[in-house]
Amino acid sequence: MANPEISNSEVQVQTPDVSRRDLFRIVGTGLLSAEFVTAQQAKDAHAGMAGMAAAGPKSLNGGALYVPKHLNAHHLKTLRHLGDLIMPADATSPAASEAGAAEFIDFLCSRNEELAVIFDGGLEWLDQFMKRKYGADFLTAKPTEQTAVLDLAYGSRTGSPETAGGAQFFTWVRNMVVDAYYTSPVGVKDIGYMGNGAMSTFSVPQEAVDYVMKRSPV
Amino acid sequence: MFQVQRTPVVHDVVVVGSGAGGGTTVKVLTDLGINVTLLEAGPNLVPEKDFKEHIWPWQVDHRGSGPNAESYFGKQEWGYWNAPNGYWNVPGEPYTVAPGDExxxxxxxILGGRTNHYGRISLRFSDYDFKPQAFDGLGFDWPVTYDEMSPWYDKAEEFMGVTGTHEGIRSAPDGKFLPPVAPRVHEMLVQRAGKKLNIPVIPSRMAMLTKGIHGRAACHYCGQCGRGCQTASAFTSSQAMIFPALKTGKLKIITGAMARELMVNDEGLVRGVSYIDKATRTEKQISCRAVVVAASACESARLLLNSKSTKHPNGLGNGSGVVGRYLTDTVGYGLSGAVPALENMPRHNCDGIGGMHVYVPWWELDKKNKDFPRGYHIEIGGGLGMPQLGSFRGAAAQAGYGPSIKAAARQQYGTNISFSGRGEMIPNENSYCEIDNTKVDQWGIPVLKFHWKWQGYETKMVQHMHDTFVSFIETMGGRVPNRTFDPVASISKGGSIIHEAGTVRMGDDPKKSVLNKWSQAHEVKNLVVADAAPFNGNPDKNVTLTIVANAWRAAEHLAEEMKKGNV
Known part of the structure; x- marks a missing residue:
């Protein structure tokens, strides 16, 4: 498998630090075979879950060795680049390719014909549009030409009549790139989601309360 | 299926359905030493396999869309992560709806039914909910009072574990509560707004364990109760009631068993249950002393209506003709708005318990001149939740493309606060289910046909909800997305809040009701119904806690009757 971070099967799950099987053993024994869950068992379960949640973000980028499951190599490369223009790196976090956006879309295209048509056709349309307008496909066009088409497509809520043929594709690609980004470790870190762990009691930090109440009209 | 398999053994009690009502019956009867055989139409539940708790989206290739991109094409109503096994469309098990109705x-x-994933909001019905006709002339009085039901609420709460505080509010009777959970930041804002609007916002009453009880570990506040809980810290009938009952040696579970008919003897009493063994597509029959039907309100009505005999030509126990009648669901409407005070809030873990930490009980019970009867409660949503597919599409669409997408997502994350109204529907003559004689499901069982009409006051209630939610959002300085509002278009579809009740109602008069005050059929003393079908009304209190309390009461009564030799 080219990408060690993504499993091929949708049911197989990889967890960092604590093996999921171990966790279930800890939790499951208490529930199903023992008379009571002891305080220690519950603690262990929580510690296991905390360990899972504490695992640091990792890249989901399939890298140069990634073998596409549906898209052709050129389309995959185009999609990676397009994704990085839609969600580029900034001072806080890396670009969409670090979130495995193209690989995510490629995987689902391999599982859903309707989606495959949207991306095969859309990427094809994009190259044809660029060739007609600039004499080069999207990847080989100049950076200013690449952003010029995105300005047309995403410049207003309805898009430009000039790029209307790609309208469905542009909506899908942005939606799925953004989806992929925030369902990846880099996206979760960027947005600052800090949960999916275990707490022994629930409380919120006073700092957050003070910040909001100072800004609130009530 | 010409060779029907019969077992010579006579079982003590057969329970049909393993949700809140069936699970409670199983627990109570096996605790009292009675042998129980439980029929469940779905498969067994294996929490460590079936519950997707604590999995990050990137740990599956499809990130939660479903293995074939289902969510992108509207084909996954509950999302990939949640625990239900079923939904509104069950392949091979159709139903019909009368023309013009919805x-x-x-x-x-699945073993445990809806309790594996439900919201776990646990509210007692109030005194007037049991005597609504006496209260305002509408609906039907129960043959039980709040005071009679209260001790069973105590038992249900103490066993399930329900958070809460003592507030002394008539519409929201206090119970035997575990400690409440501290409010999240946006919930504190809602509390402040409530103070200004003179609307109570109190700690929520939820069946999650803030302390370990009955061998179940305390909650670890991951907020994923809807996915199912490995530690059973969120109540389910499967983990909290049925698995422990197996250890008594008194329980036998038959999964993949779709009940087809209750069979009667010459006296018209139940002698056994006929079911389809789904795996082999064969009909099997088991004999029993008594049967407890808890298959969910409409499925229970269907089973009785499909059990016709010379003694019961209109369906089992249906001399009154009210089986299937007076079907209700909850009136639902929701609105959310972005609250700028929450923008760029310092990040922290605000998962908590799955769902709200505070809620609004009905606050205008004593107000005169309302244009709708009874009322509704409000459920609060919001916070810094785990990002999912779709979470930031709106922010991205506003931003266009480039660095502004991340900036917009950071700013908007956690700023939305949602309000969901859950109101009372008073039973009416035009909302009911009956057998559709023209159609069967894949097991050869005649299907249900539904009739559904709101009466009109429900849309007035929805208007009141909308106005209230707008007041809350604007008081917090928030923005309400769309001010053009049509209550008729905005009200939930019947059945979509999943609180069906009332199809096999109880009462003192056998001419107008199917069951007596112990949920035992007037005409068939060894038949008990133990889900929400016996309910004479459907207050704004969600059904599960009352299902558990009423089933507990019914099961203890059945056990006494069996002991006395009456059943």
Whole structure:
């Protein structure tokens, strides 16, 4: 498998630090075979879950060795680049390719014909549009030409009549790139989601309360 | 299926359905030493396999869309992560709806039923909910009072574990509570707004364990109760009631068993249950002393209506003709708005328990001149939740493309606060289910046909909800997305809140009701119904806690009757 971070099967799950099987053993024994869950068992379960949640973000980028499951190599490369223009790196976090956006879309295209048509056709349309307008496909066009088409497509809520043929594709690609980004470790870190762990009691930090109440009209 | 398999053994009690009502019956009867055989139409539940708790989206290739991109094409109503096994459309198990009516019938097909994923909001019905006719002349009085039901609420709460505080509010009777959970930041804002609007916002009453009880570990506040809980810290009938009952040696579970008919003897009493063994597509029959039907309100009505005999030509126990009648669901409407005070809030873990930490009980019970009867409660949503597919599409669409997408997502994350109204529907003559004689499901069982009409006051209630939610959002300085509002278009479809009740109602008069005050059929003393079908009304209190309390009471009564030799 080219990408060690993504499993091929949708049911197989990889967890960092604590093996999921171990966790279930800890939790499951208490529930199903023992008379009571002891305080220690519950603690262990929580510690296991905390360990899972504490695992640091990792890249989901399939890298140069990634073998596409549906898209052709050129389309995959185009999609990676397009994704990085839609969600580029900034001072806080890396670009969409670090979130495995193209690989995510490629995987689902391999599982859903309707989606495959949207991306095969859309990427094809994009190259044809660029060739007609600039004499080069999207990847080989100049950076200013690449952003010029995105300005047309995403410049207003309805898009430009000039790029209307790609309208469905542009909506899908942005939606799925953004989806992929925030369902990846880099996206979760960027947005600052800090949960999916275990707490022994629930409380919120006073700092957050003070910040909001100072800004609130009530 | 010409060779029907019969077992010579006579079982003590056969329970049909393993959700809140069936699970409670199993627990109570096996605790009292009675042998129980439980029929469940779906498969067994294996929490460590079936519950997707604590999995990050990137740990599956499809990130939660479903293995074939289902969510992108509207084909996954509950999302990939949640625990239900069933939904409104069950392959091979259709139902019909009368022309011009709309109704959606949710079915759960797994051990534990809907309790594996439900919201776990646990509210007692109030004194006036049991005597609504006496209260305002509408609906039907129960043959039980709040005071009679209260001790069973105590038992249900103490066993399930329900958070809460003593507030002394008539519409929201206090119970035996575990400690409440501290409010999240946006919930504190809602509390402040409530103070200004003179609307109570109190700690929520939820069946999650803030302390370990009955061998179940305390909650670890991951907020993923809807996915199912490995530690059983969120109540389910499967983990909290049925698995422990197996250890008594008194329980036998038959999964993949779709009940087809209750068979009667010459006296018209139940002698056994006929079911389809789904795996082999064969009909099997088991004999029993008594049967407890808890298959969900409409499925229970269907089973009785499909059990016709010379003694019971209109269906089992249906001399009154009210089986299937007076079907209700909850009136639902929701609105959310972005609250700028929450923008760029310092990040922290605000998962908590799955769902709200505070809620609004009905606050205008004593107000005169309302244009709708009874009332509703409000459920609060919001916070810094785990990002999912779709979470930031709106922010991205506003931003266009480039660095502004991340900036917009950071700013908007956690700023939305949602309000969901859950109101009372008073039973009416035009909302009911009956057998559709023209159609069968894949097991050869005649299907249900639904009729559904709101009466009109429900849309007035929805208007009141909308106005209230707008007041809350604007008081917090928030923005309400769309001010053009049509209550008729905005009200939930019947069945979509999944609180069906009332199809096999109880009462003192056998001419107008099917069951007596112990949920035992007037005409068939060894038949008990133990889900929400016996309910004479459907207050704004969600059904599960009352299902558990009423089933507990019914099961203890059945056990006494069996002991006395009456059943």
């Amino acid at each position: 109704f959606r019938w949710f079915r759960s097909r």
